[in-house]
């Protein structure tokens with residue numbers, strides 16, 4: 072009990088945020104007492120009890136797994152079990168995870184640490200644990216059937232190895248993977264360098280999250296594990312915007328963000344207002360001479376990327392996956408594209424048959440963000456995040472890097488929205504417009520788009536786009 076109370080204090084958790092584990096003391100005799108965190112909010116960084124000089128990582132909407140020293144070995148206890156995960160306020164999904172959460176808590180160690188990890192299976196089927204990216208004895212690699220028998224329900228296996236390489240890694244089952252990863256079983260692993268490392272810089276803020284994806288039908292609460300392509304919840308640490316923690320930093324902070332991808336597709340991760348370099352992968356640190364600046368880096372399936380930058384621009388900067396479908400929340404996939412289609416007449420007719428019917432998407436999908444359509448229970452609106460200027464029209468894999476002058480070191484609380492000085496903000500303009508440059512470049516098209524008179528507000532002036540389309544087609548016809 073003493074041990075646990077200390078864990079709570081070290082992890083910065085309050086009693087209310089923590090539910091004690093339901094593991095039988097008799098069955099678990101000799102195992103470290105597990106700590107379960109029931110809330111999705113980010114825990115304060117877990118300060119190592121032996122005062123090792125490293126900056127702890129901050130897991131978005133998560134926490135670091137406490138450990139105990141046992142005769143020179145760091146002992147951890149992961150419990151695979153069904154969990155309830157709130158994706159954003161208004162939607163809770165039944166997943167499988169570890170220690171009460173999906174993803175499981177982040178494991179943080181120091182290069183050279185001897186680790187012992189107890190993995191208890193409280194799932195209805197067998198599992199195993201693979202330590203992705205680690206150098207370790209083959210028998211500790213966790214591939215059920217290949218390097219070990221699977222862990223049966225109700226049983227505990229123990230893994231022991233030395234954390235040999237510093238870097239960013241992950242853990243996940245290597246047993247019935249299709250089901251278990253689709254249900255949320257995964258976690259992050261950070262091995263800090265033991266000594267100052269020539270390719271690993273000190274940073275002021277160190278964030279980590281895993282990219283995952285789920286297919287949860289509107290109104291349902293269990294993911295469809297058979298889905299291979301049509302996921303509808305694109306999540307970071309099993310959370311979707313506006314449920315994903317912001318990244319609060321102090322202006323001038325050197326920031327590291329570690330991202331791992333355990334979905335079925337790649338995710339181009341993009342930052343606004345800054346450039347970053349990829350400083351490491353799950354293969355280890357990238358030599359400084361091999362780095363180049365980017366604003367987007369693709370994180371492939373089964374990869375980890377570490378990006379770093381100095382947050383020197385004040386403001387609220389979007390940080391998101393650049394696949395536009397991945398910044399949306401749950402919806403069905405069977406909607407036709409209706410852009411440019413005037414649905415008014417047909418909607419009137421359908422409305423006579425189905426009183427609740429709404430025509431969607433004639434002017435783009437932005438209207439979806441404003442729509443107050445009745446949704447099935449436990450379903451998030453598609454693009455629901457609200458900002459200081461209205462709907463962000465974003466969901467899914469999106470959050471905000473919040474660079475503030477006065478964000479205290481070690482303070483990860485959300486500072487609210489940035490108040491940009493008014494003269495530095497894009498604004499409505501109602502004066503005379505300069506001569507259209509577009510018009511000049513389209514002299515070929517005969518009648519250029521008269522976007523300035525009468526058509527304001529329409530994305531597609533019909534006449535002009537028809538003419539332009541004809542002109543584009545013609546030269547090709549000459550070639551044949």
Ligand SMILES: [Cu+2]
Pocket residue numbers: 305337338339392393394397468
């Ligand atoms: Cu993506």
